[in-house]
Amino acid sequence: MSGFSLSxxxxxxxxxxxxxxxxxxxxxxxxxxxxxxxxxALGGSFTVYVEGNLFRIAGDxxxxxxxxxxKPIELAEGASDDDxxxxxxxxxxxxxxxxxxxNVVELGLVYDVSLEHGDDGAxxxxxxxxxxxxxxxxxxxLVDDVRTKLELIPTVNEADVDLxxxxxxxxxxxxxxxxxxxxxx
Numbered sequence: 312m313s314g315f316s317l318s319x320x321x322x323x324x325x326x327x328x329x330x331x332x333x334x335x336x337x338x339x340x341x342x343x344x345x346x347x348x349x350x351x352a353l354g355g356s357f358t359v360y361v362e363g364n365l366f367r368i369a370g371d372x373x374x375x376x377x378x379x380x381x382k383p384i385e386l387a388e389g390a391s392d393d394d395x396x397x398x399x400x401x402x403x404x405x406x407x408x409x410x411x412x413x414n415v416v417e418l419g420l421v422y423d424v425s426l427e428h429g430d431d432g433a434x435x436x437x438x439x440x441x442x443x444x445x446x447x448x449x450x451x452x453l454v455d456d457v458r459t460k461l462e463l464i465p466t467v468n469e470a471d472v473d474l475x476x477x478x479x480x481x482x483x484x485x486x487x488x489x490x491x492x493x494x495x496x
Contacts, residue, residue, distance in 0.1 A: 319348035319349045319360065328375035330366035333358065333409045336448040341366065343375075351412055354405035355381035367409040367452065386465040390444070392426055392434075395466060399424055399436055402460045409449060413492055415440065415457065419484025424473065426467075433468040440472060442482045450474065 324345045329336050347361035355370030357378070373380045386398060403421055404414045415421055423439040438457055442450050454472045461470035482495060490496035 319350045322376050324375050326375050330368050333365040334448040341444050353407045357453050358409045371407050384463050398464050406456045413489045417486045417489040436470040438472045445476050
């Protein structure tokens with residue numbers, strides 16, 4: 312795989328920027344002035360191709376690429392648990408595997424979501440999810456992405472993401488849209 316296509320967008324980093332190597336999951340710092348190509352910009356994060364390697368750059372570092380960071384999440388005053396759960400699912404749909412342009416929900420990686428109220432009225436979100444392969448080097452990165460994005464939701468002060476491998480993930484768990492996108496339908 313070449314890592315970029317004619318539709319990839321060239322960039323020059325405007326400042327030093329933390330990035331995660333794909334699929335190894337190792338964190339590195341890309342220096343200001345580094346040139347490369349944005350190959351995927353989904354869910355507020357970016358997959359970039361630099362000197363033969365793929366890296367994931369978080370949305371908080373969008374400015375280093377000359378892009379706008381994601382907008383803050385809004386929740387109506389007095390929102391119900393149903394409203395918050397809908398927002399949880401929306402946020403999960405912004406979590407993408409850096410190598411596959413499909414979110415974790417459509418990939419069938421999310422097995423369960425629940426909310427709980429704390430004594431202070433804040434909510435805790437629980438997510439049970441898996442990976443496409445148990446040895447995926449991006450597993451910790453995906454789990455952290457889910458946790459971080461759920462904790463951005465107003466009234467959710469903690470997200471507990473449980474990574475499980477039973478039942479094992481398989482292609483039949485993908486949505487029809489994901490299967491179509493990957494040519495499996």
